[in-house]
Amino acid sequence: MSAEHQPEEHSAQGAHGSVAVAADGKDPFADPGLPPHEPRKQDIDERAAQRSERTVAFLFVLSMLSTIGFIASFVAFPIDELHYVWPLGNVSILHLMLGVTMGIALFCIGAGAVLWARTLMSDVELVDQRHPIAAEEDVRAKVMADFKQGAEESGFGRRKLLRTTLFGALAMVPLTGVMLLRDLGPLPKDKLRHTMWKKGERLVNINTDEPLKPEDIIVGSLSFAKPESLKNDAHDFNNQIAKAALMIVRIQPKEIKDARSAEWGHDGILVYSKICTHVGCPVSLYEQQTHHALCPCHQSTFDLADGARVIFGPAGHPLPQLRIDVDDEGYLTALGDFTEPVGPSFFERG
Incomplete structure (x- = not known):
């Protein structure tokens, strides 16, 4: 485009620089406004x-x-x-x-x-002018x-x-x-109040998968057991063992302080739930001189010679005890299920 056909512009110098103004005095960069509305x-x-x-x-x-x-x-x-x-x-x-x-x-x-x-x-x-916050x-x-x-x-x-x-x-x-x-979690009434233990269910060593006899449990030892009917390849093995795992100790009968515990055991053999009543960790540490069992998670301590009474830590209830006997073949068996729910005591046990 030749110079004579270019639109004439003037430059106005201000304090902050120059502003281009068209020959007719209009701002070439003015806000064009909203386009015409097109109905849908x-x-x-x-x-x-x-x-x-x-x-x-x-x-x-x-x-x-x-x-x-x-x-x-x-x-x-x-x-x-x-x-x-x-x-x-x-x-x-x-x-x-x-x-x-x-x-x-x-x-x-x-x-x-x-x-x-x-x-x-x-x-x-719609266009609306910006206004102060306090309207x-x-x-x-x-x-x-x-x-x-x-x-x-x-x-x-x-x-x-x-x-x-x-x-x-x-x-x-x-x-x-x-x-x-x-x-x-499961409803306590329907799930935690019942395990696989029932009358006649044999106690099986959780490591060897062999049924246990009284002579297999020596004084001062700590053994772990499961129900004989719970197979290691069962699809719900983890769910069931989390409720049915047992802890077995043998204490000299004269050292057992709780009469009911002695009655529920057999010749000094006492069987308790392995699941801590605080948050459900496995109780696995045993001090044979004091008969104290310790939960490694939060140090709840239970006196197994006194009905697994809590003597230290945050656990709220003793470990539930399983009543046992010996069958005709000399194997340790359960006389029924636990009489109270196993695991964390986050609800009233009745």
């Missing part, structure tokens, strides 16, 4: 708006169905059941279904809200009026189908969290 299809076609409304409602309903699927999966699938799923390999079906159903439930709520905002709520651009009374009144106007334009009050399905989806999603409370 849903703004001019009610049928399109109804289709969008049905789509949003479908997403909210799908979220509710996914929440129901989450709860059903939680009940239907065992936690330790593994299946091969390509390309994930061997996975827990329960975990997979929980993740998929919860993901769909949350995604559908978000997608429905976004679609609602983009297709049905007002999209007219005047008329400004607060204007904000409330704008809020009411926005609520009206969103269709929240007018579109009952959207409002109802949204409330339904939001109300059901928290049920997934309520269901997950099951994994905090």
